[in-house]
Amino acid sequence: MTTTTGTDGIATTATRVLFVGDPTRISALTQPDAGMTAVAAVFDVPADLAGAVVVVPRVPDAGDFAQMTDQELDTDLGGALSELLAWVQAVVQQLADSRGHLIIVLPAEPTLGQVGAAMSGTFCGAALSMARTLAIELDREHITVNTVMHGEPTPAIRTGFAAQLQALVEGDAITGQEIYVTSGTDLGRLRP
Amino acid sequence: MTAARTALVTGGAGGIGAAIAQHLAADGYRVLVADVDLERAQQVADSVRHCGGQAWSHHLDVTNGQSRRSAVDFTVSELGGLDVLVNCAGVLRDARIRVLEPERFTALQRINLVGPLALTRLAIEPMTVAGRGAIINIASRAWLGTFGSTAYSASKGGLVGATRSLALELGPRGITVNCVAPGFINTEMTAAMPERILQRIRAAIPVGRGGTPADVAETVRYLAGAGYTTGQVLVVCGGRSIGVPMAGVV
Ligand SMILES: NC(=O)c1ccc[n+]([C@@H]2O[C@H](COP(=O)([O-])OP(=O)(O)OC[C@H]3O[C@@H](n4cnc5c(N)ncnc54)[C@H](O)[C@@H]3O)[C@@H](O)[C@H]2O)c1
Numbered sequence: 001m002t003t004t005t006g007t008d009g010i011a012t013t014a015t016r017v018l019f020v021g022d023p024t025r026i027s028a029l030t031q032p033d034a035g036m037t038a039v040a041a042v043f044d045v046p047a048d049l050a051g052a053v054v055v056v057p058r059v060p061d062a063g064d065f066a067q068m069t070d071q072e073l074d075t076d077l078g079g080a081l082s083e084l085l086a087w088v089q090a091v092v093q094q095l096a097d098s099r100g101h102l103i104i105v106l107p108a109e110p111t112l113g114q115v116g117a118a119m120s121g122t123f124c125g126a127a128l129s130m131a132r133t134l135a136i137e138l139d140r141e142h143i144t145v146n147t148v149m150h151g152e153p154t155p156a157i158r159t160g161f162a163a164q165l166q167a168l169v170e171g172d173a174i175t176g177q178e179i180y181v182t183s184g185t186d187l188g189r190l191r192p
Numbered sequence: 193m194t195a196a197r198t199a200l201v202t203g204g205a206g207g208i209g210a211a212i213a214q215h216l217a218a219d220g221y222r223v224l225v226a227d228v229d230l231e232r233a234q235q236v237a238d239s240v241r242h243c244g245g246q247a248w249s250h251h252l253d254v255t256n257g258q259s260r261r262s263a264v265d266f267t268v269s270e271l272g273g274l275d276v277l278v279n280c281a282g283v284l285r286d287a288r289i290r291v292l293e294p295e296r297f298t299a300l301q302r303i304n305l306v307g308p309l310a311l312t313r314l315a316i317e318p319m320t321v322a323g324r325g326a327i328i329n330i331a332s333r334a335w336l337g338t339f340g341s342t343a344y345s346a347s348k349g350g351l352v353g354a355t356r357s358l359a360l361e362l363g364p365r366g367i368t369v370n371c372v373a374p375g376f377i378n379t380e381m382t383a384a385m386p387e388r389i390l391q392r393i394r395a396a397i398p399v400g401r402g403g404t405p406a407d408v409a410e411t412v413r414y415l416a417g418a419g420y421t422t423g424q425v426l427v428v429c430g431g432r433s434i435g436v437p438m439a440g441v442v
Contacts, residue, residue: 065313065316065357065358065361066313066316066317066320068313070257070310073306073309073310073313074302074306074310077305077306077309077350078298078301078302078306081297081298081301081305081346081350082294082297082298082301085292085294085297085342086294088289089289089290089292089294092289092290093290110353110357111353112356113353113356113357113359113360113423114357114360115357115360115361116357116361117357118309118354118357118358118361120357121353121354121356121357122305122309122350122351122353122354122357123350123353124353125335125349125350125351125352125353125354125356126301126305126346126347126349126350126353127346127349128349128353129334129335129336129337129345129346129348129349129350129352130342130345130346130349131337132335132336132337132345132349133289133334133337133338133339133341133342133345133346134289134337134342135337136337136338136339137288137289137339137340137342138289176337192349192352192353192356192425
């Protein structure tokens, strides 16, 4: 892996890091010169994966839980979970014979619990637990699985996020971990 | 605890659900034993009554909207309100990520996660009117991750996530929302596992035994009346979530 310096001054990796998932969330978090390539929002993981994939799932909208219809719960929540599974299975398939890194990126607030965010909080909790199981399952294949939770993507958070990803794609010592890049907004709260 | 309080226990015909129904009834709750298996639900309700408690049975398929509405309406009209909802119905049909069929994943989420959430949404209505209530979601230690358990652990993690946001949202209305995360409990669900795996699981539990449905029910009983505990996950696992008692056992 070669390391270069991005325009923001932080060291970044030249190893290709592939972003898949929700394009809006991806673009809010990534920096053009962070050495990481944001790629398509379609279920299309290239076969020439370089070994590090960041899944930025579509998180169902927050909304008044009491007003939600059964249909919304089923399609928005159930649909987002099925989509996450599809991404993860596609990525894992491509990582089949190689050492690799899977990083799942979630918004910190609904993950920790937030008023008016029951559906997004449910999704984030499910994604977190899925990542924990994947870390256990894929450890024997030397595939690391970690989760990064982020706050509102301010410049500081985007910089910290890029640096954090870089740390997670170095070797296979760090797996099954959950890191909060929040500029401290989550401090003092019990984690899920 | 007053005798007028009521509880709806989903999956009430199962090993853990039946124990929860018994424990709540022993505390004076009027309990609805709701399950997709009506015959067994009736047996559980009979046995609760046999022990001096007050219990009713009702067919409930948590994946069906009309069925959910019917169970909540029955509780409110026949039992006199809805104070405690225990989301205990659940299934464990899972596989490793590489072989997990998407249809199986979706079906499990509907039973273990989406259905219980939709039921919770209905239960909030009478609880809000009454200005009190307790919602107890039966999650699992698998929320911390378990080999071969992508769909199941995700469903239980989803319940934990829902619990946290709903606890914040419903606290001001006098409604608490908590999770119980059982570790290995001796029920029909776990009896279906191969003996070889069962032996390894038991050897890894610090207290040296598998849990009983009553172990879980005791925790539910506490949470049903604990107005100052909300948004929490109580892990009932014999210490297994802390570690294993012997090196080399996983
Ligand atoms: N047994 C354990 O070791 C263990 C550990 C952790 C968590 N849990 C959880 O505890 C809960 C109860 O488990 P159990 O061991 O008593 O299992 P069980 O199989 O004995 O009981 C589950 C009950 O849920 C009912 N059910 C299934 N699908 C349903 C549906 N669509 N609608 C309504 N009811 C439905 C079943 O008929 C059954 O009576 C489950 O949520 C399970 O995930 C169990």
